[in-house]
Amino acid sequence: MAKSNEPIWWSLFSAGGMVAAMIFPILIIITGILVPFGLASDDPLNFERIHTAVTQNNYVKLIFFIVITLPLFHWAHRFRFTLVDVGLKSMSTLISILCYGGAIAGTIASAIVFWNI
């Protein structure tokens, strides 16, 4: 059987899908509903608090980094096949490059942001 890098992409897809499934709904409720409507006490996302949380500890930084980047690979893998499924099969190589490349670019951008914080 030909060597394939499919297992790598699938693992990242799967891990990213789990991260998104588990924690994105509550995060969206927090940033989209609870905070803007003032339903959470004392402005919990204020600059001091979040800045301290992210900068004071490298583990927190790493968790933020993983939460932001893994789901990008979930998107890349799923969206790649979505585009192929709607008839862009002839461009499948280009689509793979753009999707996984996009996720990798997002990961590099995240790494730079977290490095500079």
Add this chain to the structure above:
Amino acid sequence: MSTYHRPVSNTWWLKRKTYILFMIRELTSVFVAGYCIFLLVLVYKLTQGADAYGDFMAALKSPISVALHLITLIFVLYHTITWFNLTPKILVLYRGEERIPQGLVAGTFYVGWVVVSVIVAWLVLGA
């Protein structure tokens, strides 16, 4: 020699409800990626100082932001539900000779989801 593939119309997924639901499930990934970018911008604003971050936080109150969050929430919830329902089909577990029922595996993930959500809410909002 290449094998013949019967041409499939590009709108095959509109032909049946289950196909449409499949396509919606696949499109949830776009909203997942969108929220990743939102989180990345949030952290980037942190690096730009208190004023830039404060402006970004104030913008969360805008109707556009709330509307985008709500639409994203619907799609991401659809992702979560379909994801946990699929998990037992991939994660096949046995107790001895007997396969652990799919409902139990999915149920465990749903319980885990609630626990994780409470912990995240507690860490982000309270603690």
